Amino acid sequence: MKTYLQFVKRLLLVVTPLLTSSVVAALPTQAATLALSKGELLFTNFSQSPLSTLTITDTNAEAIFQGGDVATIADAEASFTVFPPEAFNSSFSLAEGVNTDYSGFAESEASLIGSFSVEADKSFFFDFKAFLALQTSIDAAPQENAKAIGDMSWVLFDIDNNKVLDSFNIAGGLFTEDNNDFLKVNNSKNIVISNQKSESSFGGKEEFATVLVQGSLQRTFANTTNVALVEVKRNQVTVKAPEPSDNIALLISSGVIGIALKYRRKVNNACFLKE
Template sequence: MNIPSKSTMKSFIVATPVIALLSSISPSFAGTLATAEAETLIYNFSQVPTSISTFTDTQTLALAFPGTVFAEANANAYFDVNFCLEPDYCFPLANNSSQAITVGEGQEYLGWAQSQAAAIGYQFEIAENQEFSFDFLSILSLGTQKSLQQESTQAANYIAFYLFEDSTDTLLDFFSLNSSLNSANNYDLSIEKSNGFELSLLETTNAEENQASVNILLSGLYSRQLSEGQNLTLIAYQTSSTIVKAPEPSTSIGLLIMGALGIALGWKKKSNLSD
């Protein structure tokens, strides 16, 4: 996929602080550690939305008996219809970031963290025989570490785009990426998408006996030619989740929010919200 060089360069300049967030795992740490981070930049919109809104939410749980545990979650969502890098160069720009980290040590503990972020553009007004398009760039990282057999860790990132036609709430196109990593060094990546999305994916993985990390760089283009005039709503959603636990659970603990499409439909119906 070819992205115009000027836009690409400016997008990477905007995304530079994201790269500093990607964490590494210290081999000297004793205990469990799970990290999940995701940053998504959406730019090069072919049209400007009539209104916008953003959503963030974080949740944590920390229980220790006996032991010590730490859980932290951070989320940020941003949408500006007139973002300016220079006085004469302004454009719509959306950005989501989500981060979750859990750390534990001891005989018995449970730590869980989850963050969610969404940027929503309402009523993109598309004329007859006009194209709607945008570019996006995502940087994702996962990390896990444990020091004892009875300990377990899991980390996951999920990002998605949903495009709705406003008059009927019909889902026209979608994209989702689900990535997860656990303390057994099992890494899973799944992508689902409709035909309007073109993707380029770069992965780097590192796995040792008791620790592993994954970094993902995803760039993409969405485009759709509309034969009739329509108003569209775009929802960009993501979540990051982590868990650390001792003793090791007998069954896998799900990290991602179920029914993300149902959540997206709920935001779609709140079209009177704007920032």
């Protein structure tokens, strides 16, 4: 696996320009905005296979423009295999606009659930890797603004006793119109974090934040216990400069999501944790 800093450099300096050229190649060179949010989570080395699994993905993208141009992408994928037991999901959102009088929005979500029956006095454990990347850029403030937020959370839930046993969360947000940028990681005490690396630049016309967390969870139950691993991820972006009037703007929704499929075939969405 490539080192963290190498990937950050590739993401911010290579992937974004490539994506921009492939999706918005026809846009003129004028004042521009960009917002990007990407999240990935990988679960491996389970002590046992799940009894059942469920994965859910959802995407939404829309572009409204009058005098300017805007393009949006929303993409999500999720998988949970039983043999061998392994789970992965990712969600990716991008919005970019140029000139004035436009608004772009993209949101992607990915979730997974796995249920397990753990025998008495046996350990239940797994490893995980979580990654979040955010980026925003504007040329002219305060006329333009861009927002990128991302969050991912997972919990180990005791089905028999209806309670949360352990939890993990990453959340971040970049907001060019104010100083409320943030990046945070939280986890319960039974989760062991073996590696955590983050990098951020808040304030100004160009901002970014990235974080990579690797860890593990292990629990032993006195009695046979049914548990569920539940993970939810959301990535959302917005660009506007400024928002056009509803009665004269052109609205593109849903169909724009098809751009994501074309892009995914071309660069495979640059999955980091699976490399």
